[in-house]
Amino acid sequence: MATQAHPRIVEESGAPVGQVDPPTFREAMAHWASGVTVVTVRLGDAIHGMTATSFSSVSIEPPLVLVCVLRSSRTHDIIARTGRFAINILGAEQRALAEQFAGRRPPDDQVDTQLAWQTGRYGAPLIQGATAHVECLVDTTYEAGTHTIVVGRVQAAVVDARKQPLLYWGRDFQRLEAAPIAGVRSKG
Numbered sequence: 420m421a422t423q424a425h426p427r428i429v430e431e432s433g434a435p436v437g438q439v440d441p442p443t444f445r446e447a448m449a450h451w452a453s454g455v456t457v458v459t460v461r462l463g464d465a466i467h468g469m470t471a472t473s474f475s476s477v478s479i480e481p482p483l484v485l486v487c488v489l490r491s492s493r494t495h496d497i498i499a500r501t502g503r504f505a506i507n508i509l510g511a512e513q514r515a516l517a518e519q520f521a522g523r524r525p526p527d528d529q530v531d532t533q534l535a536w537q538t539g540r541y542g543a544p545l546i547q548g549a550t551a552h553v554e555c556l557v558d559t560t561y562e563a564g565t566h567t568i569v570v571g572r573v574q575a576a577v578v579d580a581r582k583q584p585l586l587y588w589g590r591d592f593q594r595l596e597a598a599p600i601a602g603v604r605s606k607g
């Protein structure tokens with residue numbers, strides 16, 4: 420018996436019923452404020468980096484973080500091959516680096532021709548001048564749409580508490596204007 424094809428029901432926007440359309444989704448996500456990181460990896464003598472805002476702390480004991488990495492990116496390939504990566508949390512003065520490691524050309528007066536690297540305790544390439552670095556071993560990976568959620572077990576973390584963070588909000592880089600909201604501070 421021939422099977423009957425069911426018509427695909429779509430919203431006016433063209434998106435399947437029950438699924439947001441891409442422009443609306445992007446617009447909603449533009450309202451999410453985050454810090455800015457560069458994921459760095461090493462393959463032999465080659466050092467590579469990629470700007471990422473999908474970074475998050477996951478667990479304290481054990482110490483776990485996550486970052487979502489586009490499966491077609493070079494960074495994804497190197498993480499899959501080496502099982503290692505580092506997260507560099509950028510400072511407010513490092514916008515040009517964020518542009519550079521996203522494959523965008525920063526304004527000419529901001530191109531960093533003197534990009535300085537240091538080697539972490541466990542051998543990861545770290546960007547000098549970041550507010551914090553964490554070196555990770557891949558713990559678990561989960562495929563999710565076009566990306567892989569990479570969960571890293573943190574081996575080492577280094578902080579430069581003097582620096583302010585670079586932020587990303589409203590499709591642009593921002594800096595913190597410290598204006599604490601009055602209220603009861605939670606303990607812990």
Ligand SMILES: Cc1cc2nc3c(=O)[nH]c(=O)nc-3n(C[C@H](O)[C@H](O)[C@H](O)COP(=O)(O)OP(=O)(O)OC[C@H]3O[C@@H](n4cnc5c(N)ncnc54)[C@H](O)[C@@H]3O)c2cc1C
Nearest residue numbers: 466467468469470471472473488489492493494520521522
């Ligand atoms: C604000 C923002 C947030 C983003 N968040 C994410 C995210 O969470 N996850 C995600 O998957 N993508 C994210 N992206 C997109 C991602 O940064 C780009 O797709 C990136 O180009 C992918 O990198 P790649 O590994 O394919 O390497 P490439 O595109 O080959 O490299 C990226 C760029 O980094 C520079 N670069 C790399 N290594 C070095 C080096 N050793 N020295 C100097 N320069 C170097 C190169 O100039 C190159 O143009 C984000 C982009 C932006 C702007």
